[in-house]
Amino acid sequence: MIGPYQLLGHNKKYVMDNSLLTVSWEDGKVVMIDQTKLPKKLEYVKYTKYQDIAKAIKRLIIRGAPAIGVAAAFGLCLASFQSKAGSTAELLSDMEIAYTLLRGTRPTAVNLVWALDLVMKKAREGNSVNQIRKGILDYSLKIAQDDVSTNKKLGKYGAELINDGEVVLTHCNAGSLATVAYGTALGVIRAARKSGKEVRVIATETRPVMQGSRLTAFELKHDGIDVCLIPDTAVGYVMSQKMISRVIVGADRVLRTGHVFNKIGTYQVAVMANRHMIPFYVAAPMSTFDLESDIGDIVIEQRDAREILQVGNRVITPKGVDVLNPAFDITPPELIAGIITEEGILQPPFKKNFKYIKGR
Amino acid sequence: MIGPYQLLGHNKKYVMDNSLLTVSWEDGKVVMIDQTKLPKKLEYVKYTKYQDIAKAIKRLIIRGAPAIGVAAAFGLCLASFQSKAGSTAELLSDMEIAYTLLRGTRPTAVNLVWALDLVMKKAREGNSVNQIRKGILDYSLKIAQDDVSTNKKLGKYGAELINDGEVVLTHCNAGSLATVAYGTALGVIRAARKSGKEVRVIATETRPVMQGSRLTAFELKHDGIDVCLIPDTAVGYVMSQKMISRVIVGADRVLRTGHVFNKIGTYQVAVMANRHMIPFYVAAPMSTFDLESDIGDIVIEQRDAREILQVGNRVITPKGVDVLNPAFDITPPELIAGIITEEGILQPPFKKNFKYIKGR
Numbered sequence: 001m002i003g004p005y006q007l008l009g010h011n012k013k014y015v016m017d018n019s020l021l022t023v024s025w026e027d028g029k030v031v032m033i034d035q036t037k038l039p040k041k042l043e044y045v046k047y048t049k050y051q052d053i054a055k056a057i058k059r060l061i062i063r064g065a066p067a068i069g070v071a072a073a074f075g076l077c078l079a080s081f082q083s084k085a086g087s088t089a090e091l092l093s094d095m096e097i098a099y100t101l102l103r104g105t106r107p108t109a110v111n112l113v114w115a116l117d118l119v120m121k122k123a124r125e126g127n128s129v130n131q132i133r134k135g136i137l138d139y140s141l142k143i144a145q146d147d148v149s150t151n152k153k154l155g156k157y158g159a160e161l162i163n164d165g166e167v168v169l170t171h172c173n174a175g176s177l178a179t180v181a182y183g184t185a186l187g188v189i190r191a192a193r194k195s196g197k198e199v200r201v202i203a204t205e206t207r208p209v210m211q212g213s214r215l216t217a218f219e220l221k222h223d224g225i226d227v228c229l230i231p232d233t234a235v236g237y238v239m240s241q242k243m244i245s246r247v248i249v250g251a252d253r254v255l256r257t258g259h260v261f262n263k264i265g266t267y268q269v270a271v272m273a274n275r276h277m278i279p280f281y282v283a284a285p286m287s288t289f290d291l292e293s294d295i296g297d298i299v300i301e302q303r304d305a306r307e308i309l310q311v312g313n314r315v316i317t318p319k320g321v322d323v324l325n326p327a328f329d330i331t332p333p334e335l336i337a338g339i340i341t342e343e344g345i346l347q348p349p350f351k352k353n354f355k356y357i358k359g360r
Numbered sequence: 361m362i363g364p365y366q367l368l369g370h371n372k373k374y375v376m377d378n379s380l381l382t383v384s385w386e387d388g389k390v391v392m393i394d395q396t397k398l399p400k401k402l403e404y405v406k407y408t409k410y411q412d413i414a415k416a417i418k419r420l421i422i423r424g425a426p427a428i429g430v431a432a433a434f435g436l437c438l439a440s441f442q443s444k445a446g447s448t449a450e451l452l453s454d455m456e457i458a459y460t461l462l463r464g465t466r467p468t469a470v471n472l473v474w475a476l477d478l479v480m481k482k483a484r485e486g487n488s489v490n491q492i493r494k495g496i497l498d499y500s501l502k503i504a505q506d507d508v509s510t511n512k513k514l515g516k517y518g519a520e521l522i523n524d525g526e527v528v529l530t531h532c533n534a535g536s537l538a539t540v541a542y543g544t545a546l547g548v549i550r551a552a553r554k555s556g557k558e559v560r561v562i563a564t565e566t567r568p569v570m571q572g573s574r575l576t577a578f579e580l581k582h583d584g585i586d587v588c589l590i591p592d593t594a595v596g597y598v599m600s601q602k603m604i605s606r607v608i609v610g611a612d613r614v615l616r617t618g619h620v621f622n623k624i625g626t627y628q629v630a631v632m633a634n635r636h637m638i639p640f641y642v643a644a645p646m647s648t649f650d651l652e653s654d655i656g657d658i659v660i661e662q663r664d665a666r667e668i669l670q671v672g673n674r675v676i677t678p679k680g681v682d683v684l685n686p687a688f689d690i691t692p693p694e695l696i697a698g699i700i701t702e703e704g705i706l707q708p709p710f711k712k713n714f715k716y717i718k719g720r
Contacts, residue, residue: 039678202684205668207567207591210676213668218678228682229668231567232592233625237660237689240627265593267600268632275631300597308565308573308589311671316570318399318578322588324562329597 020176020219022067023074025141028081030074032062035177039218050079050098057105057112060209064178065252065288066147069111072102073140076119080133091129095120107299108261108328109252110290115143144180150285151182153342158188158248158283161338161345164197166245169238169273172206172263173215174250174283184283185248186216188340189225200226202244206263207232208307208325235269239276247273248340251284253298256291258333258350260284261298264326270335279337286341291354301327380536380579382427383434385501388441390434392422395537399578410439410458417465417472420569424538425612425648426507429471432462433500436479440493451489455480467659468621468688469612470650475503504540510645511542513702518548518608518643521698521705524557526605529598529633532566532623533575534610534643544643545608546576548700549585560586562604566623567592568667568685595629599636607633608700611644613658616651618693618710620644621658624686630695639697646701651714661687 020042023032029046030053037043045061047053053075056062062071079098085091103116122139126132162168168189175186182190192199201220206212213229220227230238238244247269253261260266260282273280290298305323309315317323339346346353380402383392389406390413397403405421407413413435416422422431439458445451459476466472482499486492522528528549535546542550552559561580566572573589580587590598598604607629613621620626620642633640650658665683669675677683699706706713 040675205567207565207593213677213681217681221678221681226682228684229677230684231624231668233567233623233628234684234686234689236628236631237624237686238684240689263593264591264597268593268596268628271596271631271635272628308591311676312674314672314674315400316671317573317589318581321573321577321581322586324588324590324594324598326594326597329594330600 020222021181022064022177023062023071023180024144025074025077025137030071030078032056032071033177034061035063035215036061038177038214048078049082050075050102053078054101054105057102063211064173065109065111065250066151066179066184066285067177068106068109069115069287070140070144070147070180072105072112073115073119073143075102076116076123077133077137077140080123080136085129088126088129088132091132092123095123106301108301111287114287118143147180147285148182150287150342151179151184151187152191154184154283154285154340155182155187155191157342157345158281158340159191159195159197161281161340162188162192162197162199162246166197167200167202167243169202169204169235169244169247169269170216171204171212171247171249171266171269173211173219174248175216175219177215177219178250183219184250184285184340186219188248188283189220190223193225200228202228202230202238204230204232204235204265204269206265211263232265236272239272239278244273244276244278247278247280248283249281251282251288251339252328254282254284254289254339255293255295256289256351256354257295258336258339258348259295260331260336260339261300261328262331264329267329267331270331274335280335281338281340282331282336283340286343295330300329303327380582381541382424382537383422383431383540384504385434385437385497390431390438392416392431393537394421395423395575396421398537398574408438409442410435410462413438414461414465417462423571424533425469425471425610426511426539426544426645427537428466428469429475429647430500430504430507430540432465432472433475433479433503435462436476436483437493437497437500440483440496445489448486448489448492451492452483455483466661468661471647474647478503507540507645508542510647510702511539511544511547512551514544514643514645514700515542515547515551517702517705518641518700519551519555519557521641521700522548522552522557522559522606526552526557527560527562527603529562529564529595529604529607529629530576531564531572531607531609531626531629533571533579534608535576535579537575537579538610543579544610544645544700546579548608548643549580550583553585560588562588562590562598564590564592564595564625564629566625571623592625596632599632599638604633604636604638607638607640608643609641611642611648611699612688614642614644614649614699615653615655616649616711616714617655618696618699618708619655620691620696620699621660621688622691624689627689627691630691634695640695641698641700642691642696643700646703655690660689663687
């Protein structure tokens with residue numbers, strides 16, 4: 001087991017303060033927190049095969065759009081080391097197989113494809129097997145390190161929105177555990193706290209996988225940030241009781257129209273916020289933006305019925321009951337007050353304002 | 361263990377078809393399904409002390425506004441038999457103690473107070489200890505039997521609303537398990553099916569106590585009615601996918617303004633239905649109406665944090681995390697298309713239309 005101060009690779013101590021490090025590269029291995037064990041155990045797992053990275057993503061050992069992007073990039077690095085290729089063509093061919101497997105693990109988060117495509121592009125630039133291996137590892141480490149600095153920039157922009165004493169509702173986990181470290185939505189909370197503001201968090205449990213109860217509550221407690229859990233059914237109640245001043249959630253994919261794909265339940269949180277005139281913000285790095293696709297192009301992942309039928313290994317439902325278990329929903333732009341990115345806060349109308357975002 | 365064909369008392373076989381009988385009186389004992397054991401085991405418990413009825417209500421062995429009303433009435437009957445009173449005054453005094461305990465078990469459902477008050481009124485009419493005992497038992501049995509006939513009438517009115525092939529979303533359990541038998545919201549489904557219409561149900565899990573997964577799914581499967589479970593977070597998704605034609609829920613208390621107190625999460629289901637122009641109906645017997653109180657008078661029960669912190673005995677959250685666990689929320693009248701009662705369907709404006717309800 002490695003601690004939260006673990007190196008992010010290259011023997012260069014990364015500035016992690018006291019934060020959790022979700023995924024890292026260490027001596028030819030991909031190291032990640034096994035999030036299925038949280039909050040009971042903070043356990044790190046090490047992988048040397050890309051196939052195991054694919055399984056880890058599928059089984060939610062690692063989850064969160066930015067984190068699975070980095071994990072998949074490291075997965076391609078493992079594939080390059082696993083390959084016995086004697087030529088760059090053979091290596092690229094082996095990596096294509098790994099690419100396909102990794103890409104197929106989860107369909108909705110765009111960061112997965114984004115990171116995989118970047119690494120494959122980098123690989124194609126190499127002139128020898130070893131040059132490719134070194135090139136994509138350096139590049140993947142950079143993606144991982146950029147993730148943290150991106151989150152810190154994003155957090156700083158977001159923190160400016162927040163007033164002292166606010167109570168922010170968040171859904172699912174868009175925290176350090178959804179990224180390499182620091183987090184997006186929870187990065188905003190961290191940055192606001194760092195700037196001296198008192199901020200408290202109300203976290204939804206987030207059925208069925210309970211990322212709120214297990215992960216958001218865990219990492220906020222870990223950092224000494226005040227957090228209160230509510231069932232997903234109580235969102236309307238706490239809003240009607242005027243307990244919430246702002247909502248901040250993450251995103252798995254943001255379209256150019258401003259439609260946000262995020263954890264199932266986000267849409268209804270946004271509708272409730274709208275009804276109660278509570279500003280609803282999305283925090284997402286530019287790597288989560290998909291400016292090419294239309295809504296109809298995006299597959300909403302349907303997950304295993306067992307997530308609903310049982311808790312742990314304990315079946316809680318009658319035998320043979322049907323289940324619908326979509327992992328994501330779509331929040332339309334008219335419900336969103338702004339999208340917090342590392343390049344600033346995107347205000348509506350999003351479609352028009354995308355062009356003011358640097359480099360677009 | 362007694363079967364679903366069990367007598368409701370007085371050796372008179374009650375017309376139960378194949379339905380579950382939630383609570384009944386049998387040879388000086390109150391018999392109820394232990395709903396905390398569902399769906400794993402259909403287990404009946406028998407009580408001879410009113411104190412145990414109070415515990416059973418508090419621990420959700422029995423729940424659902426109409427069912428706890430009947431259980432509490434039977435609880436007073438037990439108290440009258442437990443009492444060693446030699447005079448009617450002594451008996452009434454003993455019953456007052458039981459009344460206070462039973463009334464304090466849960467604050468939000470009005471049927472509890474309604475049934476207790478009726479039985480106490482009946483008790484005060486008696487001229488001897490034994491006359492009181494017999495009088496309130498007969499009367500409580502009538503309340504129980506009336507509950508079923510009320511639900512059947514209510515169901516018939518509600519069934520007229522429903523078109524062949526509808527998919528109805530329901531929240532929590534307003535079924536036979538929330539009443540003596542047949543149910544309110546699910547009574548409407550049963551009546552629609554009986555009249556030859558095909559109706560399918562999408563049931564929310566209903567965190568934290570999972571009445572949807574455990575009870576609604578169980579009783580609909582038991583009756584051969586098609587049911588599909590979704591997490592509470594997926595209400596917006598299924599509505600946006602146009603999978604729902606109508607919402608029908610129960611109620612724990614309906615005010616003269618048309619404000620409906622019901623299971624936590626009902627309010628946001630109503631808001632989502634409103635956004636998607638899906639008619640949202642409440643099914644509630646007249647015993648659930650409280651025409652005296654104002655919103656501010658009603659206590660929203662806050663339940664044990666353990667319902668959120670653990671599933672069964674397994675803790676799923678980090679140590680020391682704060683929790684907010686309100687059991688009910690308030691749906692305002694502007695979100696409600698109609699309230700289905702045994703005296704007809706109340707249409708908005710509710711406050712004005714109450715006077716057309718028979719006997720008001």
